[in-house]
Amino acid sequence: MSDRIHLWMRHEARPTERRAPLTPEDAARLVGAGVRITVEESQQRAFPLAAYAAAGCATAPTASWHEQAPDTAHVLGLKELPSGPDAPALRHRHIYFAHAYKGQAGAGALLSRFTAGGGALLDLEYLTDEAGRRVAAFGYWAGYVGAALAVLHHRGALTTPLRPTDRASLDALLASGGTAGDPTTALVVGALGRSGRGACDALERAGLAPTRWDLPETRSLDRAALLAHDLMVNTVLTTTPVAPFLAKADLDDPARRLSVLSDVTCDVTSDCNVLPVYDETTTWTEPVRTLRAEAPRLDLIAIDNLPSLLPVEASTAFSAELAPHLARLGGRDGVWDRALTTYRTAAEAQEAPLDH
Structure with a gap:
């Protein structure tokens, strides 16, 4: 059996996901370094399949990884896998953002699928260096888009449904809507x-x-002081529970000026949620939800794939950070060892019987 690394980049099941964890340019470099890459066809991905083929990647039909990917392949993606009562056990090692380690809804069922199939989760959120810093993240672009949407909504310039764009176009909207001496106050937490x-x-x-x-x-x-701002953008990501930044009672404070809350982190349903004032994310179709309709009105933006609205820029930056580590899969990079240990610890906790 060959020990050559085999990456299988899957089509994203979420219809609004336009990003790719690996760009054609970085795929070409990996292929040149001896990595075998298979890329599934996807009509929604920001990069055409032909560009990956030109980079030396093999191609495969949409959503074919479960049936066609060899057991030794690492299945690479970004967002959630297809789920449901008939969802199969998972026999591959999957690399993606699973949101399964902080008590999120559905986390237990997902981890059980891995243990049942003998696969493993290498969660992109938990790829860290020796100091615990993440080695690849979409954070910058998530924050950029989250703040941009808050401003556009506050100015009455947010059009729906949201559609992917590029930075130049988004920046033009931001620059054109302001006025000299704009009194709007904005707070960024984190x-x-x-x-x-x-x-x-x-x-x-x-x-x-x-x-x-x-x-x-x-x-x-x-x-x-938080409530005295017009806009708040939350970018704090914590792995342990902390005191909430806002509670529902704060929303009824008569002194509240806050009118737009943009939660970039979207840790909803998690014990680590610092904004337990809502229980469901918003969407590209309905990006804004009203938390308080009475004056002063308070609207929420909580979209959990914000960087996909700038898919090319976000993918390019993320791929550049991730690709060097993908070249060292298979035990030659402590980043992957730590991610595997994190998965095994979570899986063992999931399977352990409760003490009585």
Whole structure:
């Protein structure tokens, strides 16, 4: 049996997912380094299948990985796998954002599919270096788009349904809608991280000077100051429960000025959710949900695949970070060892009997 790395990049089941974890340019470099790559056909992916074929990748029909991918292949994707009562056990090693380690809805059923099939989850969110820093992330573009949508909605310029675009077009919208001396105040929580930096850049492109909060401000959070802003963009990602930044009672504070809440993190249903004021994400078709209709009105934007609205830019940046690690699959990169250990720990906890 050959020990050559085989990546199988699947079509994304979510209709609004336009990104790719690997671009044709980076795929060509991996193929040149000896990696075997199969790419499924996808009509919605921002990069055409022909570009991957030209890069030296094999091609396969849409959603064929379960039946056709060899057991030794690593199945590469981004968002959720098809699920449901008839969803098969998972025998491959899957690389994607599974959202299965923080008590999210459906996490137990997903982990059981892996243990039943003998496969493993190498979650993209948990690919970290020795210092615990993520090695590849869409955070910057998630923050950028999340803040941009908040501004456009606040200005009455957000059109629906949302459609993929490019940065130049989005920046033109942000720059054209402002006015001199715009009094709008905006707060970014988690401003020093990837997502926070993206959110701050988008707000500045829109002509706003964001208030920037990070760990010192959230350790002793000034909720009155938070509520005094017009816009809030949450970019905080935590792996352990912390005190919520907002509770439902805060939304009824008569002094609240906050009118648009953009939750980039979208940890809804998780014990780590810092904004337990809603229980369902919003969508491209209905990107805004009203949390309080009475004055002052409060609207929520909570889309969990924001970077897909800038699919080419987001994919290009992410692929550049991920590709070097994909070249070292198979035990030659501690990033993958740590991800596998994280999966095994979660799977064992899932299977362990409860103490009585």
